[in-house]
Amino acid sequence: MGLGLFWKSLALHQWIAKKCGMRVFFGPENTEPVYKMLHDEVSPTHFDLHDPYDYCRGRALELAREEIGDLPGSIAEAGVLYGSFARLMNRLFPDRKLFLYDTFEGHSKEDVGQASGNGYWRLDSGELEKGECLDYFTQLYKEATREEFNAPEDIPPVQVAEYVIARMPFPERCVPRVGRFPDTAAPDGEERFAFVSLDMNFYKPMRAGLEFFYPRLHEGGVIFAHDYNNPSQPGVKHAVRDMEELFGPFKKFPLPDHSGTLVIVK
Ligand SMILES: C[S@@+](CC[C@H](N)C(=O)[O-])C[C@H]1O[C@@H](n2cnc3c(N)ncnc32)[C@H](O)[C@@H]1O
Incomplete structure (x- = not known):
């Protein structure tokens, strides 16, 4: 069949399916009640489920939840900021403990320097600049947090x-871990996880995230490593590559969302 004919027949099928009330797509205009609930109740201003890229990650989480099913384990996000994605996680996994790891005051100085790709930021010129991104991100996050919560300048991280x-829709399920990851994970060595979101931009914390969570992930559990295909944050891909040397090749698939999340399934 020629391509033109294929598209015509696809369009006809969609039209017939619509007329019959069938769902053929996962698009926002034609979605599940859970998705609608997500959007109406918990989608914050910074994670817009009607934006196709955010939709991709949000919906991927919802579908991953179906695959995870009854697998035991807690869920966690390392790199929470003001909880845009964590809120979706909390809504979709209401019965699971949700660990929230963040300094709640931006990046830590210890996370820049040393290992390959660590702390690099790609400039518009294409060059890799080291170190300055720390101040850039930290300032950005501090300002954004204050703005988000309409909070005073000197708000302490614990209060953030x-x-x-x-x-959160289920705040009683949340366990805050305030401070630098992986130091703050010290009490959680015995935990096991079903889903983890890693979103800490730089090589060092992302590597530490994979090193800590991958062995603690149940078989069938899922990790979302954000910024994997973000060319301005090459440290993330370096971290994944280095951890594959340690653990062996991950079963992985990249999402076409904002900043290119990598999905790892154990
Ligand atoms: C891109 S933001 C996270 C965005 C968030 N996932 C969302 O849904 O909007 C990155 C966060 O990682 C945190 N972070 C980076 N390195 C860290 C580390 N070593 N320990 C704890 N938090 C860290 C920063 O404080 C910042 O809040």
Whole structure:
């Protein structure tokens, strides 16, 4: 069949399916009640499920939840900021403990320098600049947090975490870990996980995230490693590559969302 004919027949099938009330696509105009609930109840201003890229990650999480099913384990996000994605996680996994790891005051100085790709930021010129991104991100996150919560300039990180949790649909399930990851994961060595979101931009914390969570992930569990295909944050891909040397090749698939999340399934 020629391509033109193929598209015509696809369009005809969609038209017939619509007329018969069938769902053929996962698009926002034709979605599940859960998706609608996500959008109406928990989608914050910074994670817009009507934006096709955010939709891709949000919906991928929802579908991953179906695959995870009854697998035991907690869920976690390392790199929470003000909890845009964590809120979706909390809504979709209401019965699971949700660990929230963040400094709640931007990047830590220890995360820049040393290993390959660490702390690099790709400039518009294409060059890799080292170090400056730390100040850039930290300032950005601090300002964004204050703006988000309409909070004073000197708001302490513990209080930021409280603001974040107060907005969660199931705050009682949340366990805040305030400070630098992986130091803050020390009490959680015995935990096991079903789903983890890693979103800490730089090589060092992303590597530490994979090193900590991958062995603690149940078989069939899922990790979303954000920024994997973000050319301005090459440290993330370096971290994944280096951890594959340690653990062996991951079963993985890239999402076409904002900043290119990598899905790893154990
Ligand atoms: C891109 S933001 C996270 C965005 C968030 N996932 C969302 O849904 O909007 C990155 C976050 O990682 C945190 N972070 C980076 N390195 C960290 C580390 N070593 N320990 C704890 N938090 C870290 C920063 O404080 C910042 O809040």
